[in-house]
Every structure is written in C-alpha cells, then in structure tokens.
Amino acid sequence: MEAPQYVAARVQQALAEDGRTHELGIRVDIRGxxxxxxxxxxxxxxxxxxxxxxxxAAPELRLHNEIKVVDYSEPGEDERLD
Structure with missing residues (x-):
C-alpha cells in the first residue's frame, strides 16, 4: 500500500494538471x-x-468532498473601488 503522503501528492498533482480542474488551492488530506x-x-x-x-486519482479511497463553493462575483465591503 502506498504511503498517504504519496497518494495525497498524486491527487494534488492530478487536480493541478487535469484539464477539467487546473486547481492549485485545494488541500488534500488522507486518513486511513x-x-x-x-x-x-x-x-x-x-x-x-x-x-x-x-x-x-485514488479510486481505492473513500472521498469526502468538503470543498466550499464561494460566490466571488459579489465584492466584499472592503473591496470598494471609489
């Protein structure tokens, strides 16, 4: 069985390099x-x-997708450009 840090690195690399996602800011944690x-x-x-x-990337693991969806289209109070 592969060490968890290697599996996490493989998943992270897949998220960054896959044409469907290109996502760098996602944290991957593996427990058991x-x-x-x-x-x-x-x-x-x-x-x-x-x-x-x-x-x-890791079909042998049970996936818990805890990614939050944030609406970036609404600027926050501190982002006013007057």
Whole structure:
C-alpha cells in the first residue's frame, strides 16, 4: 500500500494538471482509507469536477468532498473601488 503522503501528492498533482480542474488551492488530506478535499472554489460544477478527478486519482479511497463553493462575483465591503 502506498504511503498517504504519496497518494495525497498524486491527487494534488492530478487536480493541478487535469484539464477539467487546473486547481492549485485545494488541500488534500488522507486518513486511513479516507480522502478529504478542502478549500474554496467559485462554482458547484468545479467542486464536482474536483471530486471526480480526485476519485480517479485514488479510486481505492473513500472521498469526502468538503470543498466550499464561494460566490466571488459579489465584492466584499472592503473591496470598494471609489
């Protein structure tokens, strides 16, 4: 069985390099046979694609997609450009 840090690195690389995702800001944690994805993305479709790519990279693990979908289109209070 592969060491968890190698599996995590493989999943992280897949998320960064796969044409469907190109995502660098996702944290990959592995505990036993559980794979956790954490971070923030701007759309539900991207969240689903990340889960799909992670599952393909490590199909032997149970996936927990804890990525939060954040709407970046609404500027926050501190981002006013007057």
């Amino acid at each position: 046979d559980q794979l956790f994805l954490r971070g923030q993305v701007s759309g539900a479709e991207q969240r689903e694609r990340l889960g799909q790519v992670a599952h393909e």
